[in-house]
Amino acid sequence: MTPPHADGTWDALCAHWQTLSDLGGIGALLGWDQSTFLPAAAAEGRARQMALLSGIRHARMTDAEYGRLLDTAQARSDWTPVQARTLAVARRDFEEATRFPAAFVQAFSQHTGESYSAWVQARPQNDFARMVPYLDKTLDLSLQAAAYFPEFASPMDYFIDQSDEGMTAAVVDRVFAELRDALVPLVDAVAQAPAPRTDFLFRAYPVETQLRVGQDIARAYGYDVTRGRQDLTAHPFMTRLGDQDVRITTRVKERDVSEALYSTLHETGHALYEQGVAPELLGTPLGGGVSAGVHESQSRLWENLVGRSRAFWTAFFPTLRDAFPEQLADVTEDEMYAAVNAAQRSLIRTDADELTYNLHVITRYELERELLAGRLAVHDLADAWHAAYAANLGVRAPDDIDGVLQDVHWYGGGIGGAFQGYTLGNVLSAQFYAAAQRDLPGLESDLSRGDFAGLHGWLREHVYAPGGTYPPAELVERVTGEPMTVAPYLTYLRGKYGALYGVK
Amino acid sequence: MTPPHADGTWDALCAHWQTLSDLGGIGALLGWDQSTFLPAAAAEGRARQMALLSGIRHARMTDAEYGRLLDTAQARSDWTPVQARTLAVARRDFEEATRFPAAFVQAFSQHTGESYSAWVQARPQNDFARMVPYLDKTLDLSLQAAAYFPEFASPMDYFIDQSDEGMTAAVVDRVFAELRDALVPLVDAVAQAPAPRTDFLFRAYPVETQLRVGQDIARAYGYDVTRGRQDLTAHPFMTRLGDQDVRITTRVKERDVSEALYSTLHETGHALYEQGVAPELLGTPLGGGVSAGVHESQSRLWENLVGRSRAFWTAFFPTLRDAFPEQLADVTEDEMYAAVNAAQRSLIRTDADELTYNLHVITRYELERELLAGRLAVHDLADAWHAAYAANLGVRAPDDIDGVLQDVHWYGGGIGGAFQGYTLGNVLSAQFYAAAQRDLPGLESDLSRGDFAGLHGWLREHVYAPGGTYPPAELVERVTGEPMTVAPYLTYLRGKYGALYGVK
Structure with missing residues (x-):
C-alpha cells in the first residue's frame, strides 16, 4: 500500500492504526x-x-x-481500492467509538455488570422473575444504543451489522426460515432412528496424551506454533495478542475424548484464519477476520466439515488408537466416525451436536428479534422460550435454569446480534468447503491421508489472506461464485446424517 | 492515609499513583x-x-x-510522616522522569541497543577492541546523564543513589574495602583446604520433581501462591504484575540439583518482600521494595542464610532424599550441607559461590568508579580487568570472553551503579538475620524443623510491611539498631567456612 500522496496523511494513519492494533494486543494479553x-x-x-x-x-x-486525518483522507478519491476500503472500515470503527456519549457507555456497562451479578444468583434459584426488571432495562439500553445509528432500518439490523457487516435481518430471517424448515424434519427422522454406540468416548483418556494428540492435529492442519501456542482455560477461545501472536486455548475432560479434540480443532480454525491474513494488512483495520459469520465458518469448517468427516477418521483413527490402545481396543473406525457425529435433541445449546445446534441459535435469534421489535415483552420471554423450543426442537426444559436463563449473553451484555453469527458460520462453512471441493479434485483423498496442505493453502489464498479487504457478502461471492446460500449446508447435513442414520 | 485536606489533592494523587502502578504492572506482564x-x-x-x-x-x-498536584501538595507542611515520605519519593521519581530531554533518552536508548547487538557478536569472537568505541560513547552518555543531577557530588554518587537511595560512593568504598581485606585471606585459606564432595549434585534429577520440591519449599517459606506463581525462563527473575500478583521464575538443569533449588529460593526471597508490603501502601510510590540492596538482602537471606544453613538441611534433607532416593542413596546430610556450600575461585560471576561472589562484584564496582572518575580509559579496561581479578581473586581469564566481555550490563545499559547492590545485599542479609536471631531465640530450632513462620513474620513486620516508607539507611537502623555494618556478614562467613573448611 504505497501512499499516492507525499503529505504524510497515509503514513500517519498507518502509524495510528498500528498503535491501536498494538494496544488491542496488549488488552488481549491481559485477557489471555x-x-x-x-x-x-x-x-x-x-x-x-x-x-x-x-x-x-x-x-x-x-x-x-485522528478524526481530522480520516476526514482529510476521505476527502480524496485517488486511493487504491484497498486503501479506500481500509479508510471505510476505519471510519466505521471511528463512528462506533465516538457516537456513544461517555455517560451512556458508562451507564450501559454498569447495568450489564449488575445484571450479570444478579443472573449468577438467579439462575441456580430458577428465578427468572428477578431478572425481568434487569432485562427490561437491558432492552431499553439496547434500543437506545441502536438509536445512535439511525442509518439502519431497525435495531436488529444495526446489531447484526455490528458483527456481520452488510448483513440484514431480512436476509437472516430468510436463511434461518429455510434452514429450520429443512432441519426440523431431519432432526425428527434422526431422533427416531437407532442411536450409534458412544460409550467408548467416555472412558478414561489421560489428559496429557489428549493434549499432545490435539496439538499434533492442529499443527497438521497448518497452525504455526512459532506464531502461537495452546494453553488450558475453563472456556476455550482464540485470541490475537500481536501481529505474529495468535493463541488458542482448550479444556480437557479425562472422561470425554471428544471435548478437547473438537475444541482444539474449532479454535485452530479461528487461528488459521487470523494467522493467514496477508502480512501487509497486519496492524491496519483490515488485519483480521472480516466478520463473526466468516470467522465461525472457519472454526466450523475445520472442526466439522474436516474434523468430523469420514476421510479425517480414515487418516486419524490409527493415530488415536496408537495413543489410546486400551481405550479403543474394541472400537472400529466406523464406530468412531458415527460416535463423533451422534445427534440428539437436547436442552443446552453449548452441549448440542452439529445437527441440532442451529435450532438453538435460530430460537434465540427469533426471540431477540421479537424483543427488539416490541412484539414480545420481557415478562413473557420465559414462556416464549419454552414454546419456541417445543416448536423448533420438540423438547421442553423442566425449568428456566435450562431454559431462558441458560446463556449468559442477554444477562451480561446487550440484546441483539449475539447469536446469528454461529449459524451463519455453519452455513458459510459448507459453502466455502463446496467451493474448495470444486477447485481441489483430490481433496477427500488428501484428507484421508492426513494431508491438509491443499485445503489450508486454498483457504489461505481465498479467504484468509484478504482479511477485511472485502465486505463479507463480497468475499462470499468472490470465493464461491454466488451469494450466501443454504443449499450446500443442507446437502452436507443430509448426506452425512442420511448415511449415518439411514434417513433422508 | 487519610487526607488532612478536603480539596481532593491527596485523592487525585493517589488515583494517579494507582494508574502509574497499574501501567507498571501491565508492562511487567508484557515482560513476563x-x-x-x-x-x-x-x-x-x-x-x-x-x-x-x-x-x-x-x-x-x-x-x-501531575507536576502541579505535587507542587500544591509539597507546598504544605501538615502531612503525616508517611504522606510526606510518599510525596518525597514521588517527587524523586518525577524528577528522574522529567529532567532528561526526550532526545537524550532516545539517543541513549538507541546507542545501548546498538551496543548490545555488537556485544552479542563481539563476545564469542573475543573482540574487545570492537566494543571500545561503543563503551566510550556509553561512558560519555552516562556522564551526561549524571550531569542532569548536579546535586550529587559525583556521577558515581548519582548512579548509586538511583538504586540505593541515600547511599554514597564514599560509604560503598569503605564497606567494600573492609570486605575485600577480610575476604581475600579467607578465600586463600579455603582454596588451600581439601574440597568437599560434590559429585552427587550432578546426577540426573528429574525436572518435574525438582520443580515440585522447589515450590514446596517456597510455600513453606511463606510464598503465597494465591498471589503469585512460578514458571520457567532462561534467566530466573521476580516480577510484580499487580498489587496482588508477584510472580517468580526459575530454570532447571536435570544434572544440577542445586540450580533450580537455589534460584527458586533466591527469587522467593524477592517475592516474600514484595508480597509482604503493607496493603495500604500498594499502588503508591511506597508500595514495593525500597532499594536494590535491601531487595537483594532478602533474596540472599532466604537463599543463603536460611537455605544453605545447617538447620535448613536438618529439616529438608529427608524430604529431598524421599524425592530422589536413588540419587542420594550414598549421601549424608553433612555431605549435602558441605556440597551446597562448596567454595572455589572462579572466573564467572554468575557461577560464583556465596563466598567468592562479592569479590566479583567489588571488582566491577571499582572499575566502574575509575571509569566514571576519568582515572581509567576504556581502551585500558580489559587489562585493568585482568589485573583486578589477579589481585582480588587470584585468577586470570585466558581471554576477554570470560574477562571484561562476560557481563551484559555495560554493553546493554549505562556504566555506573549496576553492581554494588548485589554485595550491599549480602552485607545487609547477615545484618538483618543477626537482628532476627536476637529477637527470635528459637530461630535455629524452628528452621531445623522446617518452620519458617517466625522468621517470615519477623521480616514481614520489620522489613517488608514498611515498603518504601523509610529510606534504606533509616530502615537498617530501625531494624538492626545500627547503621549498615560488615561485621555480621564477616562473622557469618567466617563461622560457616571456618567450620566447613577448618580455616579461620
Whole structure:
C-alpha cells in the first residue's frame, strides 16, 4: 500500500492504526493471562488494569486529530481500492467509538455488570422473575444504543451489522426460515432412528496424551506454533495478542475424548484464519477476520466439515488408537466416525451436536428479534422460550435454569446480534468447503491421508489472506461464485446424517 | 492515609499513583510473557508493544497536571510522616522522569541497543577492541546523564543513589574495602583446604520433581501462591504484575540439583518482600521494595542464610532424599550441607559461590568508579580487568570472553551503579538475620524443623510491611539498631567456612 500522496496523511494513519492494533494486543494479553495463569487474588487488580487500558485505547480511537486525518483522507478519491476500503472500515470503527456519549457507555456497562451479578444468583434459584426488571432495562439500553445509528432500518439490523457487516435481518430471517424448515424434519427422522454406540468416548483418556494428540492435529492442519501456542482455560477461545501472536486455548475432560479434540480443532480454525491474513494488512483495520459469520465458518469448517468427516477418521483413527490402545481396543473406525457425529435433541445449546445446534441459535435469534421489535415483552420471554423450543426442537426444559436463563449473553451484555453469527458460520462453512471441493479434485483423498496442505493453502489464498479487504457478502461471492446460500449446508447435513442414520 | 485536606489533592494523587502502578504492572506482564510463553516470531511485535506502553507510562509520569498536584501538595507542611515520605519519593521519581530531554533518552536508548547487538557478536569472537568505541560513547552518555543531577557530588554518587537511595560512593568504598581485606585471606585459606564432595549434585534429577520440591519449599517459606506463581525462563527473575500478583521464575538443569533449588529460593526471597508490603501502601510510590540492596538482602537471606544453613538441611534433607532416593542413596546430610556450600575461585560471576561472589562484584564496582572518575580509559579496561581479578581473586581469564566481555550490563545499559547492590545485599542479609536471631531465640530450632513462620513474620513486620516508607539507611537502623555494618556478614562467613573448611 504505497501512499499516492507525499503529505504524510497515509503514513500517519498507518502509524495510528498500528498503535491501536498494538494496544488491542496488549488488552488481549491481559485477557489471555486472566483466563490462563492469573493468580486467584489478582482478579480485582487485573480488572482495573483492563479497564485502564481499554480507556487508553478508546481515547486513541476517538482522538480528534485522528478524526481530522480520516476526514482529510476521505476527502480524496485517488486511493487504491484497498486503501479506500481500509479508510471505510476505519471510519466505521471511528463512528462506533465516538457516537456513544461517555455517560451512556458508562451507564450501559454498569447495568450489564449488575445484571450479570444478579443472573449468577438467579439462575441456580430458577428465578427468572428477578431478572425481568434487569432485562427490561437491558432492552431499553439496547434500543437506545441502536438509536445512535439511525442509518439502519431497525435495531436488529444495526446489531447484526455490528458483527456481520452488510448483513440484514431480512436476509437472516430468510436463511434461518429455510434452514429450520429443512432441519426440523431431519432432526425428527434422526431422533427416531437407532442411536450409534458412544460409550467408548467416555472412558478414561489421560489428559496429557489428549493434549499432545490435539496439538499434533492442529499443527497438521497448518497452525504455526512459532506464531502461537495452546494453553488450558475453563472456556476455550482464540485470541490475537500481536501481529505474529495468535493463541488458542482448550479444556480437557479425562472422561470425554471428544471435548478437547473438537475444541482444539474449532479454535485452530479461528487461528488459521487470523494467522493467514496477508502480512501487509497486519496492524491496519483490515488485519483480521472480516466478520463473526466468516470467522465461525472457519472454526466450523475445520472442526466439522474436516474434523468430523469420514476421510479425517480414515487418516486419524490409527493415530488415536496408537495413543489410546486400551481405550479403543474394541472400537472400529466406523464406530468412531458415527460416535463423533451422534445427534440428539437436547436442552443446552453449548452441549448440542452439529445437527441440532442451529435450532438453538435460530430460537434465540427469533426471540431477540421479537424483543427488539416490541412484539414480545420481557415478562413473557420465559414462556416464549419454552414454546419456541417445543416448536423448533420438540423438547421442553423442566425449568428456566435450562431454559431462558441458560446463556449468559442477554444477562451480561446487550440484546441483539449475539447469536446469528454461529449459524451463519455453519452455513458459510459448507459453502466455502463446496467451493474448495470444486477447485481441489483430490481433496477427500488428501484428507484421508492426513494431508491438509491443499485445503489450508486454498483457504489461505481465498479467504484468509484478504482479511477485511472485502465486505463479507463480497468475499462470499468472490470465493464461491454466488451469494450466501443454504443449499450446500443442507446437502452436507443430509448426506452425512442420511448415511449415518439411514434417513433422508 | 487519610487526607488532612478536603480539596481532593491527596485523592487525585493517589488515583494517579494507582494508574502509574497499574501501567507498571501491565508492562511487567508484557515482560513476563516475553520471557515465559511468547511465540518465537512475536518478539519484534512484543518489543513494539513494550515501547508503546513505556511511552504511555512515561507521559503519565511526566504529566504537567501531575507536576502541579505535587507542587500544591509539597507546598504544605501538615502531612503525616508517611504522606510526606510518599510525596518525597514521588517527587524523586518525577524528577528522574522529567529532567532528561526526550532526545537524550532516545539517543541513549538507541546507542545501548546498538551496543548490545555488537556485544552479542563481539563476545564469542573475543573482540574487545570492537566494543571500545561503543563503551566510550556509553561512558560519555552516562556522564551526561549524571550531569542532569548536579546535586550529587559525583556521577558515581548519582548512579548509586538511583538504586540505593541515600547511599554514597564514599560509604560503598569503605564497606567494600573492609570486605575485600577480610575476604581475600579467607578465600586463600579455603582454596588451600581439601574440597568437599560434590559429585552427587550432578546426577540426573528429574525436572518435574525438582520443580515440585522447589515450590514446596517456597510455600513453606511463606510464598503465597494465591498471589503469585512460578514458571520457567532462561534467566530466573521476580516480577510484580499487580498489587496482588508477584510472580517468580526459575530454570532447571536435570544434572544440577542445586540450580533450580537455589534460584527458586533466591527469587522467593524477592517475592516474600514484595508480597509482604503493607496493603495500604500498594499502588503508591511506597508500595514495593525500597532499594536494590535491601531487595537483594532478602533474596540472599532466604537463599543463603536460611537455605544453605545447617538447620535448613536438618529439616529438608529427608524430604529431598524421599524425592530422589536413588540419587542420594550414598549421601549424608553433612555431605549435602558441605556440597551446597562448596567454595572455589572462579572466573564467572554468575557461577560464583556465596563466598567468592562479592569479590566479583567489588571488582566491577571499582572499575566502574575509575571509569566514571576519568582515572581509567576504556581502551585500558580489559587489562585493568585482568589485573583486578589477579589481585582480588587470584585468577586470570585466558581471554576477554570470560574477562571484561562476560557481563551484559555495560554493553546493554549505562556504566555506573549496576553492581554494588548485589554485595550491599549480602552485607545487609547477615545484618538483618543477626537482628532476627536476637529477637527470635528459637530461630535455629524452628528452621531445623522446617518452620519458617517466625522468621517470615519477623521480616514481614520489620522489613517488608514498611515498603518504601523509610529510606534504606533509616530502615537498617530501625531494624538492626545500627547503621549498615560488615561485621555480621564477616562473622557469618567466617563461622560457616571456618567450620566447613577448618580455616579461620
